[in-house]
Amino acid sequence: MPEGVIIREGSTDILVPELHSSGGPGKIQGGVFFNEQMAFNRDISVMLLRALGKDLTVCDAMTATGSRAVRIANEVKGTTVTANDYSTDAIPFIEANIEMNHLQNCHASNKNLNVLLNQESFDYVDLDPFGSPAPFIQSAIAGCRKNGLLAITATDTAPLAGAHAPKCRRRYQSEPVRGFMCHEGGLRILMCSIARELAKFDRGMRPLLSFYADHYFRTYIQIEEGAAKADSMLQKLGYMEYNMETMERSLSECYDHIHKLGPFWLGPLHDQEFIKKMNPAGMAAEKRCTKYLNLWSNELDSEVFVYDMSELSSHIKMSPPKLLDFLELLNTNGRATPTHISPTSFKTDLPLEEIVSLYKECSPDSH
Numbered sequence: 001m002p003e004g005v006i007i008r009e010g011s012t013d014i015l016v017p018e019l020h021s022s023g024g025p026g027k028i029q030g031g032v033f034f035n036e037q038m039a040f041n042r043d044i045s046v047m048l049l050r051a052l053g054k055d056l057t058v059c060d061a062m063t064a065t066g067s068r069a070v071r072i073a074n075e076v077k078g079t080t081v082t083a084n085d086y087s088t089d090a091i092p093f094i095e096a097n098i099e100m101n102h103l104q105n106c107h108a109s110n111k112n113l114n115v116l117l118n119q120e121s122f123d124y125v126d127l128d129p130f131g132s133p134a135p136f137i138q139s140a141i142a143g144c145r146k147n148g149l150l151a152i153t154a155t156d157t158a159p160l161a162g163a164h165a166p167k168c169r170r171r172y173q174s175e176p177v178r179g180f181m182c183h184e185g186g187l188r189i190l191m192c193s194i195a196r197e198l199a200k201f202d203r204g205m206r207p208l209l210s211f212y213a214d215h216y217f218r219t220y221i222q223i224e225e226g227a228a229k230a231d232s233m234l235q236k237l238g239y240m241e242y243n244m245e246t247m248e249r250s251l252s253e254c255y256d257h258i259h260k261l262g263p264f265w266l267g268p269l270h271d272q273e274f275i276k277k278m279n280p281a282g283m284a285a286e287k288r289c290t291k292y293l294n295l296w297s298n299e300l301d302s303e304v305f306v307y308d309m310s311e312l313s314s315h316i317k318m319s320p321p322k323l324l325d326f327l328e329l330l331n332t333n334g335r336a337t338p339t340h341i342s343p344t345s346f347k348t349d350l351p352l353e354e355i356v357s358l359y360k361e362c363s364p365d366s367h
């Protein structure tokens with residue numbers, strides 16, 4: 001057994017290097033990567049796969065210590081799990097974790113995922129790289145069975161959210177949006193790039209759950225088979241215009257000199273009925289899971305545009321009302337919800353003019 005410390009996550013014991021990340025983007029500290037803060041991310045996989053309620057072959061293609069793989073094998077009934085990492089240092093941790101949890105339904109694999117996923121296929125393929133998943137998406141699709149599920153993390157937040165636009169153009173062939181919509185924009189660029197890869201294989205997609213949290217983006221994609229599904233998926237990609245001077249936002253199907261941001265995935269982020277089946281009881285970050293499940297299943301996820309109270313207050317130059325009071329007023333005129341992306345942001349189906357006028361009405365300065 002390699003040297004390390006045992007931590008308990010959910011109902012699983014995991015041996016990890018003594019030196020490991022406990023927050024932030026995380027980096028390799030003890031030879032093999034482990035980040036305690038990603039317990040929430042692993043919880044989501046467990047809850048989501050449980051909610052599917054069927055037998056599944058699972059490939060955790062970049063498993064490091066095997067943490068996600070053993071949690072799935074131990075906590076989701078009916079799974080057969082391949083815990084893969086190309087690092088030879090990772091294998092003793094993966095094997096120890098399988099043994100420690102007495103798992104018959106999990107085995108270690110020491111391959112480059114590009115090889116593994118071209119040799120074998122699975123119902124669920126998980127990519128959790130350092131930085132961008134872009135170089136691995138084709139392999140993940142190739143290794144995903146008919147109507148399978150892809151789970152993809154991206155920690156290259158700076159390019160996707162517009163702080164490093166040239167890298168976003170290279171990795172994702174998209175023009176990122178900056179300012180208050182940057183994280184929603186980054187998530188939708190990641191989803192768009194997955195859609196464009198799927199289309200090459202005559203496959204479409206239906207997102208089950210997609211989010212931004214801490215320092216990363218994550219999306220769970222239900223693959224839908226056939227050219228017709230691919231064509232209708234491509235209809236949901238498009239461009240947008242965002243004028244930071246006027247706060248105006250608009251969509252466009254094509255690229256021209258004005259509509260120069262994107263392309264983005266413009267469809268919904270989630271299947272909200274499905275999210276309602278996910279149960280946070282017993283998860284490592286149960287309280288946080290409960291909070292996010294509630295946000296995800298209620299947000300206006302089909303609305304692409306995000307507004308932020310700081311943006312409105314700095315443009316309108318009136319003190320902001322409390323977000324909940326403002327949302328209540330917006331909801332008497334249309335629909336509005338908080339977003340999971342930021343505690344000060346919201347989405348609504350009302351036009352900008354009306355948002356501004358209701359903001360003025362609700363601001364404490366007007367009372």
Ligand SMILES: C[S@@+](CC[C@H](N)C(=O)[O-])C[C@H]1O[C@@H](n2cnc3c(N)ncnc32)[C@H](O)[C@@H]1O
Pocket residue numbers: 033034035038042061062063064065066067068084085086087090111112113114128129130
């Ligand atoms: C961010 S870590 C994964 C963390 C892990 N999923 C967890 O929850 O703790 C990324 C891992 O991917 C592995 N990796 C990178 N490129 C790979 C490839 N082409 N094939 C297989 N594994 C790879 C690295 O060795 C590293 O352990």
